[in-house]
Amino acid sequence: MTIKALLGGVAMAAIALPGLAQAETFSLWVRSDGSEFMPKLVDAFNAKGEDKAELQIVPVNELVQKYAIAAAGGSQPDALSLDLIFTPSFAQAGQLKDMTDFAKSLPYYDSLSQAHLSVGTYDGKIYGMPFSADASVLVWNKNLYKKAGLDPDKAPANWNDIRKAAEAIGALGDDTYGFYFSGNCGGCNIFTFTPLIWASGGNLFEDKGAKATVKTPQMKDALEFYRGMAKDDLVPAGSQTDSGSNFFAAFAGGNIGLTPSGSFAIGALNNQYPDLDYGVTYLPGKDGDWSSFAGGDNIVVSAKTDEDKMPAIEAFIKFAYSSEGQTILAKNGSLPVRADVAEEALKGLDSRYLIAAKAMDKGRTPYTPVFNDLINSLNGPWVNMLNKAFFADSAEEVDEAMDEAQEEMQSIIDSSR
Amino acid sequence: MTDGLMAVPETPMPTRRRRRRHSQWNGLLFVLPSLLLVTIFFIVPLGMAAWMSLHKWPLMGVPRWVGFDNYERLLTDKSFWSSLWFTIEYTVVITIGLLGVAMALALIVQGQGKAISAYRTIYFLPVVTGFASAALLWVWLSNVDTGLFSPLAQDIGLTEGRVNILANFTPAFWSVIFMVIWKMAGFYMVILMSGLQSIPTDYIEAARIDGAKWSQRFRFIIMPLIRKPFALALILCISGSMLAFDQFYIILSGGPRNQTVTAVYKIFNESFISFRLGYGAALSMVLLVILLALSVIQLTFLSDKGPKK
Structure with a gap:
């Protein structure tokens, strides 16, 4: 034991001592969703031999709690790759360092993902900078398209196209379904369902998250669109109680015609289900046009991080933005966040990534400091409304669900201010 | 307390009352470990929860006293x-x-x-x-x-x-x-x-x-x-x-x-x-x-x- 400890100490000193000259070591957390690209990016950065990042991967569902506990005890990480939707609430709680000057000093500032920056900005200051990206898209099963006599290369461009294709595929047999959505999952649906509304001209929040706009004709249309498919058995019965566990797996099973999904699915399908021939397209609006949810992580710096460590953290961020860094990200499951090198970073990769990258470019992110409460909570107003409306027996029930959600969301927003 | 520990049976004729007091101290000594555990893991957290319930206490940020709100x-x-x-x-x-x-x-x-x-x-x-x-x-x-x-x-x-x-x-x-x-x-x-x-x-x-x-x-x-x-x-x-x-x-x-x-x-x-x-x-x-x-x-x-x- 003692010898081991001694050796460990020597090793630590060996690492730390050359650092004394100039370089700094900073701690960095990432949620488990980033466990593919982040270690590779950190290794490449550390291999440069100057500053060092010490990475810790945290289970995705515990990140906020862990951070909060660590911050209360003063052991928070210096930097954190944070699910971008949490940036406003972290900034509101005074946990983050203002990075406006650094961000604006970058020559390629204008090419950074606008969606990330929009949620990374609080009170006019930039607290979170784009780091990794995931865009929502629509995927369809080309094998089933062929079987149903549809053109496998023609992507659906509006809701009617989706419905028609789903009907044709649903008619193939008892175990084949036209469409799939996780009917009891708030997180999945904010990612894949809201783009249908955005593309049709609606919105979920207005005034920087101060106003909930649930009760809109676009929302109603979109809810009815899903409800119709569920009612006509184009969707498997399990959807009604799927709180996200089947979000990816259902389509991967090969008996689903179309499903809204995310760019993460491209890599996962290619690696794990090589026989599944599928197409990727944008999530369309009712009569055309399209939209996407820009998801992923913002990189943030804890408010209490030592100023001495800032150069190292800034060097890491710059490295991630370099074309080398963006390529490492793109090869390991994240979309590039810097548009001017995106094409270079995606070179040689599956061409379906390009569609996802374009979706990201136009992607949007809802802005609210109470995202967890409103959207992610398994018992929140958003998922409650969706579940009730998707599987409602009548149009009145859909209206009722929307009214309830409108009222509850607004009251949660109001009481948080 | 140490007196209690040292209580030796062959002490010549301690008065009855004295012996009782001794054994009471001994008793306390014996339950002390569990008393300590109960205090640390039950009473203190309970008190903290009661204290927290009188605050607006966000997971991150500064708690604020709100009384019985x-x-x-x-x-x-x-x-x-x-x-x-x-x-x-x-x-x-x-x-x-x-x-x-x-x-x-x-x-x-x-x-x-x-x-x-x-x-x-x-x-x-x-x-x-x-x-x-x-x-x-x-x-x-x-x-x-x-x-x-x-x-x-x-x-x-x-x-x-x-x-x-x-x-x-x-x-x-x-x-x-x-x-x-x-x-x-x-x-x-x-x-x-x-x-x-x-x-x-x-x-x-x-x-x-x-x-x-x-x-x-x-x-x-x-x-x-x-x-x-x-x-x-x-x-x-x-x-x-x-x-x-x-x-x-x-x-x-x-x-x-x-x-x-x-x-x-x-x-x-x-x-x-x-x-x-x-x-x-x-x-x-x-x-x-x-x-x-x-x-x-x-x-x-x-x-x-x-x-x-």
Whole structure:
């Protein structure tokens, strides 16, 4: 034991001592969703031999709690790759360092993902900078398209196209379904369902998250669109109680015609289900046009991080933005966040990534400091409304669900201010 | 204190009173470790929770003193009261179900014999699975597409097409009840069985000779004699059920449409989903008071000195 400890100490000193000259070591957390690209990016950065990042991967569902506990005890990480939707609430709680000057000093500032920056900005200051990206898209099963006599290369461009294709595929047999959505999952649906509304001209929040706009004709249309498919058995019965566990797996099973999904699915399908021939397209609006949810992580710096460590953290961020860094990200499951090198970073990769990258470019992110409460909570107003409306027996029930959600969301927003 | 430790028996004739005081100090010394544990792990956290409940205490950021605001707010919080009401409903149903089944099982397995001890083991087996793993097993069994119940019901012609049992309140609720009974009945069976086995056989024989029917023997001999183990089982069952969380969180996520959110689930949501720790603490204090009251009521009714008929 003692010898081991001694050796460990020597090793630590060996690492730390050359650092004394100039370089700094900073701690960095990432949620488990980033466990593919982040270690590779950190290794490449550390291999440069100057500053060092010490990475810790945290289970995705515990990140906020862990951070909060660590911050209360003063052991928070210096930097954190944070699910971008949490940036406003972290900034509101005074946990983050203002990075406006650094961000604006970058020559390629204008090419950074606008969606990330929009949620990374609080009170006019930039607290979170784009780091990794995931865009929502629509995927369809080309094998089933062929079987149903549809053109496998023609992507659906509006809701009617989706419905028609789903009907044709649903008619193939008892175990084949036209469409799939996780009917009891708030997180999945904010990612894949809201783009249908955005593309049709609606919105979920207005005034920087101060106003909930649930009760809109676009929302109603979109809810009815899903409800119709569920009612006509184009969707498997399990959807009604799927709180996200089947979000990816259902389509991967090969008996689903179309499903809204995310760019993460491209890599996962290619690696794990090589026989599944599928197409990727944008999530369309009712009569055309399209939209996407820009998801992923913002990189943030804890408010209490030592100023001495800032150069190292800034060097890491710059490295991630370099074309080398963006390529490492793109090869390991994240979309590039810097548009001017995106094409270079995606070179040689599956061409379906390009569609996802374009979706990201136009992607949007809802802005609210109470995202967890409103959207992610398994018992929140958003998922409650969706579940009730998707599987409602009548149009009145859909209206009722929307009214309830409108009222509850607004009251949660109001009481948080 | 050290004096107490040093108390040596051969000290020549210590006065009676002195010896008593000595042994009292000794007693304190012996319970000190557990007293320390109780203080650190129960009293201090309890005090902290009470302190937190008087603050607006976000998970991140600075707590702010708000006095009794949290308590005022919970008075009008419909979702808390409805979750509490649901918890009470659940507790009533599950207590009747569990203790009924456990009593039946205990009567079956109270005797001697190889086969009986095998059954005893079989009935007890589900108890040793964790609540979470049992619930996960149930999630899979009740899955409409890949599970057991729905496809089975369809195949033997019980239902037309697949029915998603977790999608509506009634079947979802009863499937959880069924799961909990399967999982926990063995535990209460053991408690009740120990009571049954301590009843001297002559009592039953005497009653038999006097011509008492089975129901009479059960009502007038068995039940009064297992009053104490029954009281223990009842208190454990009620306080455990009032704190139900895992099964509803894992199997139903509080659904369909928030109809199965229990009181603890609501506290969990407030504290760790909405990050309102202060409000969560206030809800916990209310639940604690309710549980205390319930336990006191049960103890008075079931103790030997309790109200006699």
